[in-house]
Amino acid sequence: MIWFWAACVIVNLGGFAYVLLGIPFEASQGAVQKIFFFHVPAAFCMYAGLFAAAVGSVVYLIKKSSVADCVARAGMKTAFVFGLIVLTSGPLWAKPIWGVYWTWDPRLTTTFVVFLLILGYLFARNIFDDRQAQARGALVGAILALLAVAHVPIIHLSVKLWRGVHPSVLRNPEGLPPTYSLGLQIMILAFFLLAFGLGYLFYQTEKGEEASHGNA
Amino acid sequence: MEMPDTYLEFSIAFLSFLAILLGTFVYLYFRVKRLEKFYRR
Numbered sequence: 001m002i003w004f005w006a007a008c009v010i011v012n013l014g015g016f017a018y019v020l021l022g023i024p025f026e027a028s029q030g031a032v033q034k035i036f037f038f039h040v041p042a043a044f045c046m047y048a049g050l051f052a053a054a055v056g057s058v059v060y061l062i063k064k065s066s067v068a069d070c071v072a073r074a075g076m077k078t079a080f081v082f083g084l085i086v087l088t089s090g091p092l093w094a095k096p097i098w099g100v101y102w103t104w105d106p107r108l109t110t111t112f113v114v115f116l117l118i119l120g121y122l123f124a125r126n127i128f129d130d131r132q133a134q135a136r137g138a139l140v141g142a143i144l145a146l147l148a149v150a151h152v153p154i155i156h157l158s159v160k161l162w163r164g165v166h167p168s169v170l171r172n173p174e175g176l177p178p179t180y181s182l183g184l185q186i187m188i189l190a191f192f193l194l195a196f197g198l199g200y201l202f203y204q205t206e207k208g209e210e211a212s213h214g215n216a
Numbered sequence: 217m218e219m220p221d222t223y224l225e226f227s228i229a230f231l232s233f234l235a236i237l238l239g240t241f242v243y244l245y246f247r248v249k250r251l252e253k254f255y256r257r
Contacts, residue, residue: 025219027219028219028220029220029222030219030220030221030222030223031221031222031223031225031226032220032222032225032226032229033222034226034230035225035226035229035230038230038233042233081236081237081240084236085232085233085236088229088232088233088236089229089232089233092225092226092228092229092232093225093229095225096220096222096225194237198240198244201244202244205244205247205248205251208248208251208255209247209251212251212254212255
């Protein structure tokens, strides 16, 4: 695992060095445009965490496997971390560009709803923490995880479906300039490595916690 | 057109990102410590 973390740190540092120092500022937005390079990858990692949580939840519902439940919890915690990055960086970009921190644009609203579902999941798992109630907590959690992942395509397509103010440069036919596109690709790779590493650590702690419940 | 000065917003966003990451690792550290204590008992 040490090699994985070394690779993760190198790719992240290299990626940040490239996008922060190697790419010139965008003329109409200035420095704040650079938020894009970690806002978008964080959103993708949130989707990935939700997807892992949904797969874990479905497997848990079918097989009642505690490993699948640990995967679901780890996935949801990963989604929470990256969701938090998305929801803090987005408004800080929006303030100088749109003039407001928050507006009820379809993509912002759907992302907010998913974040509430993630919070609901984490609270539900904490409330049903003792051994007897754990199965009930896992069931409630699985339902919330499936609801949250069902929102992912809605978030992604919301820009097209309802034409809000949120930019969709990835779907723009003119696309991004090559340097921006390369920077984004490096950062997506870097963030996926980070998300996988964090997800794995969350999984290990969940498994340890599960085993400690069994031994208690 | 003059480039707007948005260094402050970017800095806050970047520091928030680092803080969230640091917070996550601190959380993981304390969970591992708690589990270690449990298994040592």
